[in-house]
Amino acid sequence: MNPNRTEEGTEKLDQKLFRESVALEIIEHGPPFSYAEYEGSRRSNRILNPNVEFFSRNTLKAEVLKVHNKLKEDLKNTLHKLSSRICLTSDMWTSCQNRGYLSLTAHYVDENWKLCSKVLNFCHVPPPDRANNLCGTIHGLLRDWGIEKKIFTITLDNARNMDNMQELLRSKLVQQDGLLSRGAYFHIRCSAHILNLIVQDGLKVLGDALEKARESVKWNSTYLMLERFLLYVNAFKILPTEDPTFLMEDLPTEEELHKIEYICNFLKPFYDITTLFLGVDYPTANLYFENVCKVRSNLLKEIESPDSCLREVAKAMKEKFDKYWNEHCVVLAFAVILDPRFKLKFVKFYLKKFDDNFExxxxxxxxxxxxxxxxxxxxxxxxxxxxxxxxxxxxxxxxxxxxxxxxxxxxxxxxxxxxxxxxxxxxxxxxxxxxxxxxxxxxxxxxxxxxxxxxxxxTIPITTVASESTFSMGGRVVNQWRSSLTCKNAEALITTRNWLHGYTTKDDRSKATHVSISSLSQQASNVVD
Incomplete structure (x- = not known):
């Protein structure tokens, strides 16, 4: 008699493997834990194998946590053995439950010299989200992972509490002799946020024209919205005859259309550069210096434009740009020097364009x-x-x-x-x-x-796109249909999914827009989708 068959001739079922398989299904595709108790699911499994032993949602939760803890130990061992430094990104997100979550992501180069990005934590941070509370939380997480002396940089948005937090965290890590150059290169500002702030100042010049176009084409990205609007502008002109709710006065005037066309062309380099900066599977630090210099070159060129609208936009944007140019990170100039295509001559080449004291x-x-x-x-x-x-x-x-x-x-x-x-x-x-x-x-x-x-x-990431991508996952896990999900279980689902599948699964890859780009619309809605 075949030992793998029961007396009825049915194949034996490895119940442990079955529970783990269902746990992996929950992690990857996001059904609720009550999926284990769905009668339809049980009926289908019973057809496949009558010997299946069903289990409760609580057992499924425990199985998910078991998978999570096993993978966490594996990742902890990997990070412990790293000879490279680790760069961090972090940001805050508010769920539909009105709970604040902190995302902490590690970026490092593995033993095969491949860039890796792993979400370490997605943890609930009770209010208030002041700098000292955030600092204590992140420092505790780093100690839990055993990497507090391996950190190189942290990339953050421009929120004041995050600015203050990194100062406190830097002080703690310096006291532990955990940072190079006493943390001189620890803090990196998110370049997508900076580009967004620069563009926002310029777009104020458009006034009503921008809002009219946005009402016609609902789109998060200003550049893509204007591009689509110009593509279908003739159709919009005849739309009031077909749709009485769409009024002629809702359309931009000919003068406003002229402004929109100029601004759309002007924004394209910003869109291209921001999209380039959003990469998570290739280095972006060496791309920063060149492309930021290109932005400044474009602004200087357009300030001399014969078009008064474009001159006004460029002037407003340059004023904001100069504020951040004076604060640009030296460590990102290091990156272009260490790119063998460019080296120090490249830095001199661009500095010479803007500064007589370039040498x-x-x-x-x-x-x-x-x-x-x-x-x-x-x-x-x-x-x-x-x-x-x-x-x-x-x-x-x-x-x-x-x-x-x-x-x-x-x-x-x-x-x-x-x-x-x-x-x-x-x-x-x-x-x-x-x-x-x-x-x-x-x-x-x-x-x-x-x-x-x-x-x-x-390894340094120049945007917080990793955090924004995590928030996209968080929005699918912690939603209005799973409002009773505990913070511990939410973190286990989100981080484990990232460790197994990265930021996308097959379901995500079937979408036209990559999750990391679409999720960034909240932080750079005036530049990219």
Whole structure:
């Protein structure tokens, strides 16, 4: 008799595997825990195998938490073994239950030099969401994960409480000797928020024309809304004859249409740049400097435009831009220097366009980069120069360590550092797209400490899109039909789904717009959808 069959000839069912399968179904597709008690579901399963043993919603909750805890331990071990620094993004979200949730996401490069993004926590933060409360919460989460001494940067929006929080958190981490350069490069402002603020100031010039177009084309993205409006403007002109509720005075005038056409063309570069910045599966830090400089170049050009409307828009936007340009992150200039297509000459090229003192500013950036590199050299010396990145997570044997040390000594016999040697090499051919992490992986043997620093800098996310994508998941899990879902179970469902499937599943990928882009409409609604 086949041991895998019952006396009735039915295949035996692994009940443990069945419970886990249902738990994974709940995590991936989001039905409620009561799904375990649906009579229709039970009837279908009974047809497939009469020996199935059904279980309650409470058992299903426990099974989901078991999966969550197992994957959390796996991720914790991965983060513990990382030789790279970890960059964070964080933001706050209010659910339909009027509860405040904090999203904390880790960004790092794994042993195969691939950029990874994992939602660590999606936890309820009771009011008030003041800086000290948020700081205490995030610091506690970092300690729980055991990564409080591995942090490099945190990317946040421009909310005042988040600004104050990062100051308190930086102070705590510096006291624990957990940040490089005493946290000088810890705080990164979300570039999508900044672009949004810049564009908002410019669009005030449009006045009623913008609102008329928006009433005709309901769209979160101002650029896409104007693009669609202009495409169908002739149809809108005859719409009042077909639809009495649509009045002629609701349409922009010819003068207003002229403004809309100019502004639509003007906003396209902002839309393209913001979309580029929203990537989560490729480095974006090295894209920042070039594209922010392009924005400023466009504004300076349009200030001289013969069109008075465009001049007015560009002037308003430049005033806002200059405020943030003066605060731009030096560490993101480091990223373009460590992109072998560009290096320091690229920084000088763009600074020269805007500043007569560009040589001194470029020198200041380079001096700060050299100071940061010395910290990486010191860290390597104190650890004996044994870094396991190139070994794919395995320690190098002694002969390879000695060879690596010999090669490093030989290449620096002229008393030049790895950074200086790298900068003296010819730039590589400019190509788009370009895998900058692959370059540093291939050149790790020649420049071990420099590659280590470059890897960490390229990990920095320049937007909070990861948090916004998490909030999209949160909105599907914590909704009006699941208002009694506990915060603990909500966090388990959202984080585990991310660990298993990233920010999308097959269901999500069938949609026309990627979740990370569509969810950002709240923070950059004037630029992208």
């Amino acid at each position: 001194n500013k470029a020198k200041s950036i380079l001096d700060k980069l050299k100071a940061l590199f010395k910290e990486y050299e010191s860290a390597s010396s104190s650890s004996g120069g044994n870094c396991d990145i190139q070994g794919g997570g395995k320690e190098l044997d002694q002969s390879l360590i000695e060879f690596q040390s010999y090669e490093s000594d030989d290449s620096t016999s002229s008393n030049k550092s790895q950074l200086e040697l790298y900068l003296e090499e010819p730039r590589v051919l400019i190509t788009m797209p370009y895998d900058v992490l692959a370059y540093w992986k291939d050149n790790y043997a020649r420049y071990p400490e420099l590659a280590t620093m470059a890897r960490d800098i390229m």
